[in-house]
Amino acid sequence: MVMFNSYEKNQWLVSSEWLSQRLNDPQIAIVDCRFQLADPQWGYRQYLASHIRGAYYLDLEKDLSAPIEKHGGRHPLPAPQLLAEKLSALGISQETLVVAYDDARFAFAARLWWLLRYLGHENVALLDGGWSSWVEGGYPVADTIPAPKWGNFVVDLQSDWIVDRDTVKSRQGLPQSCCSIQEIAIAIEESENRSIQLQDISQERLIPRGKEFVTSEATVCPFRCSSSFGQIISKLMKLLSIVDLG
Numbered sequence: 001m002v003m004f005n006s007y008e009k010n011q012w013l014v015s016s017e018w019l020s021q022r023l024n025d026p027q028i029a030i031v032d033c034r035f036q037l038a039d040p041q042w043g044y045r046q047y048l049a050s051h052i053r054g055a056y057y058l059d060l061e062k063d064l065s066a067p068i069e070k071h072g073g074r075h076p077l078p079a080p081q082l083l084a085e086k087l088s089a090l091g092i093s094q095e096t097l098v099v100a101y102d103d104a105r106f107a108f109a110a111r112l113w114w115l116l117r118y119l120g121h122e123n124v125a126l127l128d129g130g131w132s133s134w135v136e137g138g139y140p141v142a143d144t145i146p147a148p149k150w151g152n153f154v155v156d157l158q159s160d161w162i163v164d165r166d167t168v169k170s171r172q173g174l175p176q177s178c179c180s181i182q183e184i185a186i187a188i189e190e191s192e193n194r195s196i197q198l199q200d201i202s203q204e205r206l207i208p209r210g211k212e213f214v215t216s217e218a219t220v221c222p223f224r225c226s227s228s229f230g231q232i233i234s235k236l237m238k239l240l241s242i243v244d245l246g
Helices: 016-020 042-049 080-088 109-118 130-136 165-171 181-192 229-240
Strands: 028-032 097-101 124-127 206-209 212-215
Touching (some): 097 109
Parallel strands (some): 028 097
């Protein structure tokens, strides 16, 4: 297994030089994520013309997104098991280090990075500098598609990383971050590095709102924000194209 502590910069980035020395490592899978929204076929054409030797290609719309429906934006999250099958076909298993790259400042490679971690696969990194850095460094490229491999990608879905459309809509318009008292307790414990009992949370620190509590300005918020929870989630969902609030 390729461990993060062997990376040159940090656990989320690998350099072109580092990767070039490991192109024949069977425990490393390289994925080309180049794409252009204005020309959806551009990325695959670029891949066919030249790519990092041994790299496979995953398409933003065909592989890393589900078909567009009534809600979900332009690029809804793909079905976990379907994506897992595609990843297995690239030889990716639990011990595989996946290195993703694109030519758009990580815009599309970062989506694969997030998706893999959402599916429970933490052994993933981005190529520092992307395709441009690789080419400028004169590292090996190819125009042949590598033969299919077979891995065993097991999904361990991080379901608490996303919220559904109804949850987002229900949180819109709240004046401040609205959190359960249990969430407030956990946040205080983490920020102040001490244990706390629910009954110890003073009412001066919390403003009751039905069965929930709204944090005052002086109180630690689990979401570390001054905007409403609904506003924050709405922005995140729109950026990730997970939900369509239209």
